[in-house]
Amino acid sequence: MMRRGHTAFYLSTLLLLLLFVGVLAVLTGVFSQAQRKSAEARELTTATALARNAAEALSAAHDETELAHILRENDNIQQEEGGICAFYDQAQQPSAEGFYRVHLTYEPQSTPGGTLVRSTITVETEKGTQPLCSLSTAVYIRGGQEP
Amino acid sequence: MREEAKRSQHRYIIALLGVFAMGFLLLVLFGTKTYLQTVRSQNENNDRRAVLTYVATAVRAYDRAGGVAIGTGPEGAVLLLRDAGSDAAYEHRIYLYRGNLVEEYTASASSLTPESAQALGPTDTFSLEKEGKDLLRVRTDRGETVICLRAGEVG
Numbered sequence: 001m002m003r004r005g006h007t008a009f010y011l012s013t014l015l016l017l018l019l020f021v022g023v024l025a026v027l028t029g030v031f032s033q034a035q036r037k038s039a040e041a042r043e044l045t046t047a048t049a050l051a052r053n054a055a056e057a058l059s060a061a062h063d064e065t066e067l068a069h070i071l072r073e074n075d076n077i078q079q080e081e082g083g084i085c086a087f088y089d090q091a092q093q094p095s096a097e098g099f100y101r102v103h104l105t106y107e108p109q110s111t112p113g114g115t116l117v118r119s120t121i122t123v124e125t126e127k128g129t130q131p132l133c134s135l136s137t138a139v140y141i142r143g144g145q146e147p
Numbered sequence: 148m149r150e151e152a153k154r155s156q157h158r159y160i161i162a163l164l165g166v167f168a169m170g171f172l173l174l175v176l177f178g179t180k181t182y183l184q185t186v187r188s189q190n191e192n193n194d195r196r197a198v199l200t201y202v203a204t205a206v207r208a209y210d211r212a213g214g215v216a217i218g219t220g221p222e223g224a225v226l227l228l229r230d231a232g233s234d235a236a237y238e239h240r241i242y243l244y245r246g247n248l249v250e251e252y253t254a255s256a257s258s259l260t261p262e263s264a265q266a267l268g269p270t271d272t273f274s275l276e277k278e279g280k281d282l283l284r285v286r287t288d289r290g291e292t293v294i295c296l297r298a299g300e301v302g
Contacts, residue, residue: 006152006156009156010159013159013160013163017163017166020166020167020170021170024170024173024174027174027178028174028177031177031178031181032181034181034182034185035181035184035185038184038185038188038189039188041188041189041192042188042191042192045192045195045196046290049195049199049290049291049292052292052293053291053292053293056282056292056293056294056295057282057293057295059295059297060278060279060281060282060293060295070278070282070293091290092290092291
């Protein structure tokens with residue numbers, strides 16, 4: 001009778017312990033997810049700023065060479081076919097081996113009065129497979145000079 | 148025999164309490180660390196947006212011929228945003244002062260009054276670079292923003 005009472009006690013404490021470990025696992029998961037979301041929010045803020053800056057640089061440039069010149073700092077530019085890649089570190093500083101990769105397509109289209117340049121700007125990280133943000137923009141360059 | 152059983156039961160209960168207490172302690176430490184990191188990151192994001200986006204929006208609002216200029220302030224550059232009109236009696240000034248980006252709206256002829264200026268957000272650096280005639284690069288320790296002036300030029 002006494003032994004049966006002991007067994008019931010040990011079993012109930014074991015169940016309680018399992019429940020406790022389960023609660024710990026759930027809460028640890030919630031905290032880990034909060035940390036991950038916080039890091040993602042930080043990356044998204046930087047990516048949005050980089051995309052906006054690239055769009056402004058595109059507006060100021062009169063051709064692809066000038067665009068590369070505006071974006072170039074610390075040898076962070078790679079010219080690719082149909083576009084430009086710029087690299088930035090996590091502090092948003094231009095860097096040759098940056099964490100963020102900003103890719104701009106440059107698609108000029110001649111019109112009677114000038115050139116319409118369409119561009120898609122994509123920002124991604126070195127670890128990510130999906131772009132953090134992407135925006136499409138266009139700028140009209142009248143007769144080789146921006147209006 | 149009965150005493151021995153009781154003693155082992157006590158040891159078991161104390162060990163169990165120890166496990167519970169340690170688990171709670173670790174959970175609280177991890178939770179606190181996560182909370183602090185999240186809040187710090189959120190504040191940094193907010194500060195960055197507040198400072199850089201505000202400056203970009205202010206420049207856009209004054210984007211007209213002669214509307215944007217760079218001057219010299221107490222701790223480096225001053226962004227001078229002048230009202231429309233040939234006389235331009237008033238101007239909006241943004242500059243660094245004692246670890247904060249501050250702004251003031253005052254008569255163009257008056258000197259800077261940083262003590263009464265409104266703080267926009269914390270930053271230790273603030274620099275303005277003109278590229279070409281219409282590109283303004285604003286750098287702070289929160290990041291940088293590039294602004295292309297559509298109508299005016301940087302004076």
